[in-house]
Amino acid sequence: MTATDSGERALFASTTQAFLGKEASLRTVRDLHAADKSFDPAWWRRAAELGWTSLLVSEDLGGGSVSGNGVADLALVAEMAGHTVAPGPLQPVSVVLAGLVDADNRTDHAAAIEAVMAGEAVASWAVYEPDRPFEPLAPTLTATATDTGYRLRGGKDRVEAAAESDLFLVVARFGDELRQFVVPADAAGVRIEPTPSIDMVKRYARVHFDDVDVATTASVGGPGQTATLIDRQTQIALILQCAELVGMLDEMLAATIAWAVDRHSFGRPLASYQALKHRFADLKTRFEACRATTAHAVSEVGARSPDADVSASIAKSFVGEWASVMLQDCIQLHRGIGLTWEHDLHMFLRRAALYRAMYGDPDYHNRRIFACLTESEVAQ
Amino acid sequence: MTETAVSTAQESVDEFRGRARTWLAENMPRIDRDHPPATRLDQDASWQRARELQKRLHDGGFAGICFPREYGGLGLTIEYQKAFNAESAGYEMPLILNIPSFTICCATLLDVGSEDQKRQHISVALRGEEVLCQLLSEPSGGSDLAGVTTRGERRGDSWVINGAKIWSTSAFAADYGLCLARTDWDVPKHEGLTMFLLPIKHPGVTLRHIAMINGSSEFCEEFFDDVELPDDAVVGGVGNGWQVASRQMFHERRSMGRSSEFSSGLESDDAEAAPIDYLDLAQRTGQTGDGRVAALAGRALAHRAVAEHLADHVYQGVLDASMPAAAGSIIRLFYADASQLELDTAAAIASTAAVVGDDAALFDVGKRYLERQIVSLGGGTTEIARNVIAERVLNFPREYAADRGVPFNQVRRGTAG
Numbered sequence: 163m164t165a166t167d168s169g170e171r172a173l174f175a176s177t178t179q180a181f182l183g184k185e186a187s188l189r190t191v192r193d194l195h196a197a198d199k200s201f202d203p204a205w206w207r208r209a210a211e212l213g214w215t216s217l218l219v220s221e222d223l224g225g226g227s228v229s230g231n232g233v234a235d236l237a238l239v240a241e242m243a244g245h246t247v248a249p250g251p252l253q254p255v256s257v258v259l260a261g262l263v264d265a266d267n268r269t270d271h272a273a274a275i276e277a278v279m280a281g282e283a284v285a286s287w288a289v290y291e292p293d294r295p296f297e298p299l300a301p302t303l304t305a306t307a308t309d310t311g312y313r314l315r316g317g318k319d320r321v322e323a324a325a326e327s328d329l330f331l332v333v334a335r336f337g338d339e340l341r342q343f344v345v346p347a348d349a350a351g352v353r354i355e356p357t358p359s360i361d362m363v364k365r366y367a368r369v370h371f372d373d374v375d376v377a378t379t380a381s382v383g384g385p386g387q388t389a390t391l392i393d394r395q396t397q398i399a400l401i402l403q404c405a406e407l408v409g410m411l412d413e414m415l416a417a418t419i420a421w422a423v424d425r426h427s428f429g430r431p432l433a434s435y436q437a438l439k440h441r442f443a444d445l446k447t448r449f450e451a452c453r454a455t456t457a458h459a460v461s462e463v464g465a466r467s468p469d470a471d472v473s474a475s476i477a478k479s480f481v482g483e484w485a486s487v488m489l490q491d492c493i494q495l496h497r498g499i500g501l502t503w504e505h506d507l508h509m510f511l512r513r514a515a516l517y518r519a520m521y522g523d524p525d526y527h528n529r530r531i532f533a534c535l536t537e538s539e540v541a542q
Numbered sequence: 543m544t545e546t547a548v549s550t551a552q553e554s555v556d557e558f559r560g561r562a563r564t565w566l567a568e569n570m571p572r573i574d575r576d577h578p579p580a581t582r583l584d585q586d587a588s589w590q591r592a593r594e595l596q597k598r599l600h601d602g603g604f605a606g607i608c609f610p611r612e613y614g615g616l617g618l619t620i621e622y623q624k625a626f627n628a629e630s631a632g633y634e635m636p637l638i639l640n641i642p643s644f645t646i647c648c649a650t651l652l653d654v655g656s657e658d659q660k661r662q663h664i665s666v667a668l669r670g671e672e673v674l675c676q677l678l679s680e681p682s683g684g685s686d687l688a689g690v691t692t693r694g695e696r697r698g699d700s701w702v703i704n705g706a707k708i709w710s711t712s713a714f715a716a717d718y719g720l721c722l723a724r725t726d727w728d729v730p731k732h733e734g735l736t737m738f739l740l741p742i743k744h745p746g747v748t749l750r751h752i753a754m755i756n757g758s759s760e761f762c763e764e765f766f767d768d769v770e771l772p773d774d775a776v777v778g779g780v781g782n783g784w785q786v787a788s789r790q791m792f793h794e795r796r797s798m799g800r801s802s803e804f805s806s807g808l809e810s811d812d813a814e815a816a817p818i819d820y821l822d823l824a825q826r827t828g829q830t831g832d833g834r835v836a837a838l839a840g841r842a843l844a845h846r847a848v849a850e851h852l853a854d855h856v857y858q859g860v861l862d863a864s865m866p867a868a869a870g871s872i873i874r875l876f877y878a879d880a881s882q883l884e885l886d887t888a889a890a891i892a893s894t895a896a897v898v899g900d901d902a903a904l905f906d907v908g909k910r911y912l913e914r915q916i917v918s919l920g921g922g923t924t925e926i927a928r929n930v931i932a933e934r935v936l937n938f939p940r941e942y943a944a945d946r947g948v949p950f951n952q953v954r955r956g957t958a959g
Binding site: 419421432433434436438439448451452454457476479480525532539540 | 935
């Protein structure tokens with residue numbers, strides 16, 4: 163995934179790296195947290211100018227990838243962002259774009275796509291039903307027909323960057339049909355209620371839709387297409403989580419290795435004790451496994467392979483489960499300092515714990531994997 | 543049996559494949575899917591059968607596809623072997639001769655054996671008239687393979703071997719073993735070793751089967767009392783035993799990773815090695831559709847898939863030199879963990895039926911569970927793999943070794959074993 167096979171991709175990688183290093187460092191994350199902010203909108207516009215928001219969008223809609231494989235390019239950004247647990251709405255914006263650009267009626271959403279690509283508008287997926295597990299195909303929020311379009315009634319929660327968003331992509335039930343609608347955050351009847359998040363900067367909220375009227379063109383894709391779009395959006399969310407976790411683990415494993423080599427006890431480096439060497443061997447093995455299965459999923463999703471769905475679930479199950487375990491191990495190997503606010507480890511653990519749970523926890527994906535690979539029905 | 547006088551030198555892979563297809567259909571027994579042959583590694587009959595089948599392959603001109611022509615092979619590239627393997631699906635093949643006889647022992651002889659040894663042993667093995675095994679581990683040795691204490695002494699024009707070996711796979715069925723012995727006790731441990739080709743059915747050799755937990759007994763233990771060998775039994779030169787053993791370990795890793803060109807036929811479909819079928823377990827235990835069972839099985843299947851992704855990733859990494867060759871131990875360690883998770887998962891799903899009951903498929907889960915640790919022990923332990931990863935991949939300090947650079951006769955040895 164870090165393969166920078168073309169000159170253009172290498173240039174993209176190095177400008178992204180430089181930008182993140184300068185303007186999305188761990189210091190930045192701490193400063194944003196201290197100022198009670200999620201991210202700086204002007205900073206996000208500059209990220210958009212670097213091309214982060216264009217990668218999934220085809221050229222006829224004004225976008226473009228770097229390598230010809232926008233999913234792989236986007237995963238590269240996420241992995242690099244993971245090195246500093248960077249702030250910003252890369253995930254929600256990418257997930258919404260993935261749905262909009264694949265929709266049959268994508269031209270109805272050209273203006274929204276353009277605004278999101280430019281970084282002028284932030285968009286987020288309103289998929290979780292209040293207090294329910296991840297069930298993207300089973301919404302209770304309803305849409306009913308009006309003279310000019312649809313009326314939405316219901317609520318969503320765990321909506322990322324909701325307070326910072328201009329648009330929501332809302333999963334709804336329209337009669338017997340599964341549908342998605344684009345809803346402006348400032349539409350009458352939309353009410354946002356922030357909820358606490360364990361992450362330093364990533365924010366979430368409940369969003370109430372109290373008889374919100376939208377136009378006919380707010381619908382994203384036809385009734386027959388919605389489940390496919392939701393699958394694709396979920397795959398993008400999962401590979402971005404995994405790619406970011408790989409970057410995070412890379413950073414913290416390197417830091418913990420450096421610590422073990424430098425730090426001496428009883429006149430020997432920690433790295434010379436066999437009990438600790440074996441734990442590092444396990445960390446290294448699991449890290450390479452996380453990298454391998456993420457790369458596999460990115461490649462399958464990028465190619466829109468029939469196995470994209472199960473590959474993304476396998477990566478999420480594995481990386482989601484082990485990333486948190488590995489980071490807890492890094493804290494143990496650092497000893498007491500690893501539990502302090504001053505040390506950076508907790509910033510990584512927070513994000514890993516968040517991603518473990520969001521968009522289906524490992525248990526959820528394990529059931530899907532079993533159902534997919536054995537072609538059987540499974541109770542969720 | 544079809545006589546093959548056709549020259550294979552100019553034949554394309556596709557032509558070869560076509561000729562193999564015809565020949566297999568006319569000459570090799572088809573496997574009856576409902577009654578597959580029960581190939582038990584610890585039964586003499588299995589080995590007799592394998593020798594017969596190997597002879598048929600040889601007579602038909604399809605033995606040793608990648609071994610050089612001067613040693614009885616066909617001298618072709620791995621593409622020909624792969625084409626033949628694909629065609630051999632559904633036919634009974636002498637698969638048990640692949641490891642260790644062809645892929646480890648013959649491959650090593652090809653690398654380091656004398657011209658006479660290659661001419662004699664490889665061609666005879668390809669005719670199905672000789673089986674080779676490895677005589678490496680010792681009762682007192684454990685993971686410290688280079689610390690062998692089997693003694694090779696010069697007496698007149700001969701060598702005399704005394705000592706004991708253990709964990710020799712299928713030695714009872716073999717004609718010769720590659721036996722690692724210490725011939726110089728005054729130098730550090732790696733330097734005083736010599737590899738011998740030792741005839742198994744020979745005065746002074748006592749062989750015993752080791753009964754394993756699962757009831758199998760293909761592992762053997764051998765005792766050598768004044769076993770006299772001629773000078774030409776030495777493989778790779780006196781004092782070069784460690785280099786020869788390293789070559790064997792190299793070939794062993796390749797054969798375990800199923801990437802040896804000297805392996806003929808497809809992988810064994812024997813029940814012991816078959817992947818666990820979780821849907822079948824769920825159905826047999828009436829737990830189809832149970833979310834908890836699905837989550838347990840899905841987790842095991844995810845780890846199975848990740849093991850494959852990891853193997854590809856590390857293989858590529860070693861190939862493009864972004865990882866050291868020692869990174870192979872990462873694959874070995876993860877595979878062991880993933881396999882054990884699978885056995886644990888199967889046992890959890892089968893529950894009491896794995897330990898008490900008359901459904902053979904479910905009870906088999908219990909039997910496989912008993913030998914769960916084999917994947918962490920065979921081919922070098924996972925503890926050694928962790929040392930290798932820490933020291934040669936992460937470059938952490940090496941473990942202290944009391945025998946490094948010390949003449950072997952001054953190295954302390956325990957009395958157990």
